[in-house]
Amino acid sequence: MTAAFLVASAFLASAVEFVEALTIVLAAGLTRGWRSSLTGLAAATVVLAAIVAALGPTLKLIPIDALRLVVGALLLAFGLQWLRKAILRASGYKALHDEDEIFAREAEEARAAGSEVRAGLDWYGFTLAFKGVLLEGLEVAFIVITFGSTQGSIGLAAIGAGAALVLVAVVGVLVHAPLSRVPENTMKFAVGVMLTTFGIFWSTEGAGAHWPGDDASLPGVLGFVILLSFGAVTLLRRRRAMVLA
């Protein structure tokens, strides 16, 4: 149950980030040339793999309770950011994430940028793709490392992330356009719920408390976070309707 939840969480979170990275790589590739864009993508992938390879084994040396406390707290702070933004989007207080709009803006900026060739590459296209993939990928690396290390299986989390990478890459190559039909806002909401759930669960254990039923209480925590989130959306929608009326 926990393993399935772990893989599903890593998959969903990674898919959202890879969709965003794909938009940036496409914008760089279509406007500045595929060679520099794909080289930037490959370079960022190597850096990310090095980060996961270096940090993963290091974290295994830390006692599990200390690890769960620190990682749980980090994950909770990080997850609450996602959940907060998702709730504000769902209730109309924040604009919905729109890949078409982001693609158009990135492409326009890339077209307007000057041309500079370094190491035989269009430097703007390379750095745009490199930074975009690295920044989006860091969130994936963070999730894979934290989920995997606290649950004792970085491999399982990496399987979820890898499956998301393959799926987004295949669909991206086939569609050759931003994946605007992906229900990204709903996925971000789900990821915020999952990050917050795992954050509550692990940080509580790291602080020395024990959940009734141990791992069996995880679905209960998930249900609590879902109820909390939908309750917040309902309250904020009512508040917004009253303000607008």
Added chain:
Amino acid sequence: MRFLRFWWDFVVGDDWRAAAGVVIALGATAAIVAAGVNAWWLMPIGVAAVLFSSLRRAAAG
């Protein structure tokens, strides 16, 4: 400096009070556990309070 700024934005984001609330709730949980009470229920309550107060600030601002 930019490196620290990046990690601050990455983990804490635009509401530092929410992150501080998480740390306070965790500290309180650890303290109650040290006093001999299995305070598993405190983090869910703390997170609910942190989330609602953060949303309230965002909606008001």
